[in-house]
Amino acid sequence: MNAQTGNWIAVGSLNDIPRRGARCIKNGEMTIAIFRTADDRLFALEDKCPHKNGPLSQGIIHDGCVTCPLHNWVISLETGKAQGADEGKTNAYTLKMDGDTILIDIGAVK
Amino acid sequence: MKKLVIIGNGMAPGRMLEELFDKDSQAYQVTIFNAEPRVNYNRLMLSPVLSGEKTYEDIITHDDDWYENHGVTLYKGVRIREIDKEAKTVTSETGIKASYDKLVFATGSNPFIIPLPGHDLDGVLTYRDLDDVERMIETSKDGGKAVVIGGGLLGLEAAAGLKAQGMDVTVLHLMPSLMERQLDSAAGYLLEKAFEDLGITVMTKANSQEIIGKNGKVSAIMLDDGTKIDCEIVVMAVGIRPSIELAKQAGLDTNRGILVSDDMLTDDNHIYALGECVEHRGQCYGLVAPLYEMASVIAENLLEGTATYEGSVTATKLKVTGIDLYSAGDFAEGEDREEIVLRDATSGVYKRLVLKDNRIIGAVLYGETSDGPWFFDLLKKKTDISGMRETLIFGQAYQGGTSLDPMAAVAALPDDAEICGCNGICKGAIVSAISGKGVSNLDDVRSHTKASASCGTCSGLVEQLLAVTLGERYNPAVVQPMCGCTDLGHGDVRRLIKAKQLKTIPALMQELEWKTSCGCAKCRPALNYYLVCDWPDEYADDYQSRFINERVHANIQKDGTYSVVPRMWGGMTSSKELRAIADVVDKYDIPAVKCTGGQRIDMLGIKKEDLPDVWADLGKAGFVSGQAYAKGLRTVKTCVGTDWCRFGTQDSTGLGIKLEKFMWGSWTPAKLKLAVSGCPRNCSEATCKDIGIICVDSGFEIHFAGAAGMDIKGTEILGQVETQEEVMEYVVALAQMYREQGFYLERIYKWARRIGIDEIRRQIMEETDKRRAYFDRFVFSQQLAQVDPWSERVSGKDKHEFNPLATLPLEAAQ
Numbered sequence: 001m002n003a004q005t006g007n008w009i010a011v012g013s014l015n016d017i018p019r020r021g022a023r024c025i026k027n028g029e030m031t032i033a034i035f036r037t038a039d040d041r042l043f044a045l046e047d048k049c050p051h052k053n054g055p056l057s058q059g060i061i062h063d064g065c066v067t068c069p070l071h072n073w074v075i076s077l078e079t080g081k082a083q084g085a086d087e088g089k090t091n092a093y094t095l096k097m098d099g100d101t102i103l104i105d106i107g108a109v110k
Numbered sequence: 111m112k113k114l115v116i117i118g119n120g121m122a123p124g125r126m127l128e129e130l131f132d133k134d135s136q137a138y139q140v141t142i143f144n145a146e147p148r149v150n151y152n153r154l155m156l157s158p159v160l161s162g163e164k165t166y167e168d169i170i171t172h173d174d175d176w177y178e179n180h181g182v183t184l185y186k187g188v189r190i191r192e193i194d195k196e197a198k199t200v201t202s203e204t205g206i207k208a209s210y211d212k213l214v215f216a217t218g219s220n221p222f223i224i225p226l227p228g229h230d231l232d233g234v235l236t237y238r239d240l241d242d243v244e245r246m247i248e249t250s251k252d253g254g255k256a257v258v259i260g261g262g263l264l265g266l267e268a269a270a271g272l273k274a275q276g277m278d279v280t281v282l283h284l285m286p287s288l289m290e291r292q293l294d295s296a297a298g299y300l301l302e303k304a305f306e307d308l309g310i311t312v313m314t315k316a317n318s319q320e321i322i323g324k325n326g327k328v329s330a331i332m333l334d335d336g337t338k339i340d341c342e343i344v345v346m347a348v349g350i351r352p353s354i355e356l357a358k359q360a361g362l363d364t365n366r367g368i369l370v371s372d373d374m375l376t377d378d379n380h381i382y383a384l385g386e387c388v389e390h391r392g393q394c395y396g397l398v399a400p401l402y403e404m405a406s407v408i409a410e411n412l413l414e415g416t417a418t419y420e421g422s423v424t425a426t427k428l429k430v431t432g433i434d435l436y437s438a439g440d441f442a443e444g445e446d447r448e449e450i451v452l453r454d455a456t457s458g459v460y461k462r463l464v465l466k467d468n469r470i471i472g473a474v475l476y477g478e479t480s481d482g483p484w485f486f487d488l489l490k491k492k493t494d495i496s497g498m499r500e501t502l503i504f505g506q507a508y509q510g511g512t513s514l515d516p517m518a519a520v521a522a523l524p525d526d527a528e529i530c531g532c533n534g535i536c537k538g539a540i541v542s543a544i545s546g547k548g549v550s551n552l553d554d555v556r557s558h559t560k561a562s563a564s565c566g567t568c569s570g571l572v573e574q575l576l577a578v579t580l581g582e583r584y585n586p587a588v589v590q591p592m593c594g595c596t597d598l599g600h601g602d603v604r605r606l607i608k609a610k611q612l613k614t615i616p617a618l619m620q621e622l623e624w625k626t627s628c629g630c631a632k633c634r635p636a637l638n639y640y641l642v643c644d645w646p647d648e649y650a651d652d653y654q655s656r657f658i659n660e661r662v663h664a665n666i667q668k669d670g671t672y673s674v675v676p677r678m679w680g681g682m683t684s685s686k687e688l689r690a691i692a693d694v695v696d697k698y699d700i701p702a703v704k705c706t707g708g709q710r711i712d713m714l715g716i717k718k719e720d721l722p723d724v725w726a727d728l729g730k731a732g733f734v735s736g737q738a739y740a741k742g743l744r745t746v747k748t749c750v751g752t753d754w755c756r757f758g759t760q761d762s763t764g765l766g767i768k769l770e771k772f773m774w775g776s777w778t779p780a781k782l783k784l785a786v787s788g789c790p791r792n793c794s795e796a797t798c799k800d801i802g803i804i805c806v807d808s809g810f811e812i813h814f815a816g817a818a819g820m821d822i823k824g825t826e827i828l829g830q831v832e833t834q835e836e837v838m839e840y841v842v843a844l845a846q847m848y849r850e851q852g853f854y855l856e857r858i859y860k861w862a863r864r865i866g867i868d869e870i871r872r873q874i875m876e877e878t879d880k881r882r883a884y885f886d887r888f889v890f891s892q893q894l895a896q897v898d899p900w901s902e903r904v905s906g907k908d909k910h911e912f913n914p915l916a917t918l919p920l921e922a923a924q
C-alpha cells in the first residue's frame with residue numbers, strides 16, 4: 001500500500017499513449033490498462049470491467065472516467081469504482097512519473 | 111365576389127389577410143403584387159437568419175400552399191407602376207393589369223442610403239430583405255471585414271449577425287451614443303461595452319465621408335477625421351423612408367407617409383394604406399405592433415365595419431443573443447418630468463423610468479428586462495403610481511408584498527396585461543387558449559394566439575404562463591438534451607455547428623458551454639460524426655471519440671476478441687476469395703466462420719494483436735473492410751437478377767455492386783443498409799432496408815425508411831426512375847440529405863418520421879437543384895472518405911492500438 005517502498009517498474013513514456021486513450025501492459029495472464037486523460041493525468045486499472053470483464057482499455061475516456069465498450073458502465077479511473085447506479089470495482093494501481101517515464105507499482109492495489 | 115388588390119406583401123398585409131379570412135373567407139377575391147420575389151415571411155427574424163440560427167424556410171409565414179388554399183393570386187417579383195383611380199385598376203411594370211373594388215397600399219419603406227461618394231460600389235448593402243441577408247452571408251464566407259453604418263436597432267443586429275458569421279465588424283455611429291432614439295446615454299454606454307465584449311468595434315461620433323473602391327468593389331471607408339477602415343462590405347442601416355412614390359404619383363395625399371384617417375382610408379375611399387408606408391396623426395411607425403393594429407382595423411372595415419385606429423405607443427427589444435435591452439415610450443428629459451434610476455454596476459443592470467404627473471411615460475431597461483412588459487402596461491394604461499413610487503423601480507415582484515418569484519409576478523399580472531408586444535396579445539387571451547383549447551406547449555400557443563410568433567422575445571413569459579396555468583401538467587422539456595453534458599438537443603447542436611462554424615470538439619464545447627470538461631461517451635461520438643459530416647475537408651477525425659469498433663475497424667466481442675467481415679461486393683464472391691479466407695482462418699487459428707445476415711462472411715474470435723496481420727493477408731487477396739462495425743454504409747444486398755433469374759427485369763446484382771462501390775466509406779448518422787431486388791418478388795428483402803431498390807420492367811422503384819431490427823417497418827416509396835444513373839443520383843442525394851440532417855444513431859426511418867416523408871420526397875424527386883447539390887456534396891466528401899481503413903493500418907497507422915505498451919517480466923507480479 002505504500003508507494004515509497006513499492007516495486008516500481010518502467011513501462012513506457014507518456015507520449016506512447018494518446019490523449020484520451022489507453023495502452024495495455026501484459027503481466028502474465030493479467031492485463032493492466034494505462035489511461036491518459038485530456039489534461040495528461042495517468043491512471044492504471046486492471047483491464048477488466050467489474051460487470052462482465054469487458055476490456056476497459058477499449059472504452060471512451062472522458063472526465064476522469066472510462067465508459068466500458070461492452071455495455072457502457074462508467075468506471076472511475078482514479079478508484080476503479082463503477083459510477084452511478086452500477087456497483088462494482090476494478091483494481092486500480094499506483095503510477096508515478098520519472099521525467100517522461102511511466103513507472104507502475106503493481107504490488108500496490110489502491 | 112368583390113375584388114381586393116394589395117400592393118406589397120409584407121408583414122402588415124399578411125396579418126390583415128389572416129384576420130379578413132378568419133372573419134369571412136368568401137368576401138373578396140384577393141390579388142397581391144409584391145416587388146420582392148417571394149412569399150410572406152417574418153422580416154423580424156432576418157437577424158437570426160443572418161447569424162445562422164435560423165434558415166429562410168424557418169421564417170416563412172405563408173407558404174405557397176397557403177395562397178393556393180385561400181384562392182389568393184400572388185405575383186412574386188412584380189412591381190406596380192401605375193394606378194388609375196378612375197378606372198380602379200393597377201398596372202405592373204411588366205404590363206399585368208388588375209382591377210379592384212378595394213385597394214390596399216402596403217408598400218412598406220425603403221432603407222435610406224447616404225449619398226456618400228462610392229455609395230453605388232459593389233459591396234454597399236442595406237438591411238431590409240432576404241436578398242440583403244444572402245449577400246451578407248455570401249460575403250462573410252471568407253471571413254473578412256465589415257463596416258456597419260448606423261448604431262440603431264437594425265445596425266446593431268446586422269453587426270452581431272455578421273460577427274456571428276465570422277467577420278471582423280466595426281460599427282460607425284454618428285451620434286455620441288448607440289440607439290440614441292430608444293436609449294438614454296447611460297444605457298447607450300452599457301450597450302457599447304457589451305458590443306465591444308462581443309468583439310465588435312464601436313466608433314461613435316463617426317462621420318463617414320467616402321467609400322473607397324477597388325475594381326468597382328468596396329475596399330475601405332474613410333471618415334471625416336481621416337481615419338480609414340479597410341472592409342469588403344459596408345452595410346448602411348441609417349433609417350427608413352416610407353415608400354410613397356407610387357401613392358404620390360397616383361395623386362393620393364402624402365406627407366412623410368401616405369396620409370390616412372382613423373378608419374385607415376386614404377383620401378380616396380376605395381383605397382386603404384397599411385404598414386410602414388402610412389402616416390397617421392403625424393406618426394410613421396417602424397415596428398410591427400402598430401402595423402398589426404392597423405391590419406386588424408382594415409380587415410374589419412373591408413367587411414363594412416367601423417373600426418378605428420387611434421395610434422400606438424411602442425416598445426422595443428434588441429434581438430441580439432446575450433444582450434437584454436428594452437425601451438418604451440418617451441424618455442427625453444424635461445422640466446415637468448421626474449425620473450427614477452437604478453444602477454447595479456457589478457451585474458451590469460441599469461433601469462430608468464421617466465414620470466410625468468405620477469404616470470410612467472418612458473422606460474429604459476438594460477441587463478434585466480423582465481419587468482419591461484409590466485412597466486409598458488402601466489405606461490399604456492396611464493396608471494397613477496404614487497402608491498408604489500418607492501418600490502416601483504424594483505419591479506412588479508416588489509409590489510403589494512408579493513414574493514420575488516418571477517412565476518408569482520406573472521401570475522399576478524392582470525388579464526389585460528400585454529405579453530406579446532408584436533402581436534398585441536394579452537395575458538387573458540393566452541390563458542384562455544391554454545385552459546380552453548387544451549394548448550400545452552409554446553408552439554401551440556404560437557399557432558393559436560400568435561403570441562411570441564413574431565420576434566420571439568416574449569417566449570419566456572409565455573412559458574411562465576404555461577407553467578402557471580397548467581401547473582404540474584406543463585412539461586417544458588420539448589427538446590431532449592443530447593446528454594448530461596449540455597441542455598442542447600441534437601438539432602440545436604447540428605445547426606450551431608454550421609452557424610458558428612465550429613470545427614473542433616474543444617471549440618464546440620467551449621462555444622456551446624458544455625458542462626463537462628471533455629464530454630462523455632454519448633456526446634463525443636455524436637459530435638465527432640457531425641464535424642466529420644459538416645467539414646469533410648477541414649475536420650481531423652478524432653479517433654478517441656469513436657466507439658472501439660470504429661476506432662480499430664473490427665467488431666469487439668464479449669470476450670474482448672474481434673470479428674472481421676470483409677466486403678463481398680453485392681454478396682458476390684469467387685473461389686479465389688473463398689480460398690483466401692480459408693487460408694486466413696487456418697493461419698490465425700480463427701475459431702468461428704459464419705455467413706452473416708448481410709450476404710458475406712464473418713470471421714469471429716480474432717485476437718486484437720493479430721488484426722493487422724489478418725488484414726494484411728486479406729488485403730493481398732483484394733479484400734477491403736466490410737465496415738460491419740460502422741455508422742456508415744454496411745451492406746448492399748442483391749439478388750441474382752437478369753444475370754440468372756428467369757423473372758429478373760434488370761441487372762440488380764450489377765446495380766447493387768455499383769452502389770456499394772460508390773458509397774462505401776461514408777459515415778452516416780446510424781448504419782445504412784441497402785438492397786436491390788431484380789423484381790417485385792423481392793428476394794433481397796429491399797422493402798425493409800434503409801434504402802431499397804425494386805427493379806421493374808420500366809425502371810427502378812426507389813424505396814426508403816424501412817426497418818427490420820428492433821422495429822419492423824416496410825419501406826416508403828420515394829419515387830420511380832428509369833435509368834441506373836438516375837438511381838445512383840437519387841439514392842446518393844437521399845443518403846446525403848440524411849447525413850446532413852440525421853441525429854446521431856437515428857436510422858433513416860426515424861429521421862424520415864421527424865422530417866416528413868413528403869418533404870424528403872419533394873426535395874429529392876422534385877427539386878433538381880437541391881438533389882444535385884446533395885449529390886455533389888456527397889461526392890466531395892467521398893474523395894476523402896474512401897480510404898480502406900484496413901490497408902491504412904497494415905501500413906502502420908495507429909500502431910499503438912494493436913500492440914501492448916509493455917510485457918512485464920513475470921516475477922514482477924509477485
Ligand code: SRM
Nearest residue numbers: 665673705706707708709710738783817818819820821857
Ligand atoms: C454479424 C451479424 C449477425 C449474423 O451473424 O448474421 C450481426 C451482428 C451484430 N449486429 Fe446486427 N448483425 C447482422 C445483420 C443484421 C441485420 C440483417 C441485415 O443487415 O440484413 C439486421 C436487421 C436489419 C436492420 O439493420 O435494420 C441487424 C440488426 C441489428 C440491430 C438493430 C438495429 C436497429 O436499428 O433496430 C443491432 C443493434 C444496434 O445497431 O444498435 C445490431 C447489432 C449487431 C452487433 C453489432 C451487436 C453489437 O453491438 O455488438 C452484432 C455484432 C456481431 C459482430 O461482431 O460481428 N444488429 N443486424 C450480421 C452482420 C451483417 C453484415 O454482414 O454486416
Ligand SMILES: Cc1cc2nc3c(=O)[nH]c(=O)nc-3n(C[C@H](O)[C@H](O)[C@H](O)COP(=O)(O)OP(=O)(O)OC[C@H]3O[C@@H](n4cnc5c(N)ncnc54)[C@H](O)[C@@H]3O)c2cc1C
Nearest residue numbers: 118120121122145146153189190217218385386396397398
Ligand atoms: C432586420 C429587421 C429586423 C426588424 N426587427 C423588428 C423587431 O424586432 N420588432 C419590430 O416590431 N419590428 C422589426 N422590424 C421592422 C418590421 O419588420 C417592419 O416594421 C415590418 O416588416 C413592415 O411591414 P410592412 O408590411 O409595412 O412593409 P414591408 O414588410 O417592408 O413590405 C413592403 C413590401 O412591398 C413591396 N413593394 C413596395 N413597393 C411596391 C410596388 N410598387 N409594387 C409591388 N410591391 C411593392 C416591397 O417589395 C416589400 O416586400 C425589423 C425590420 C428589419 C428589416
Ligand code: SF4
Nearest residue numbers: 667668706707819820
Ligand atoms: S441478434 Fe444480433 S445483436 Fe443479437 S445476439 Fe444475434 S448477432 Fe448479437
Ligand code: FES
Nearest residue numbers: 049052054068071
Ligand atoms: S462488461 Fe463492462 S459494462 Fe458490461
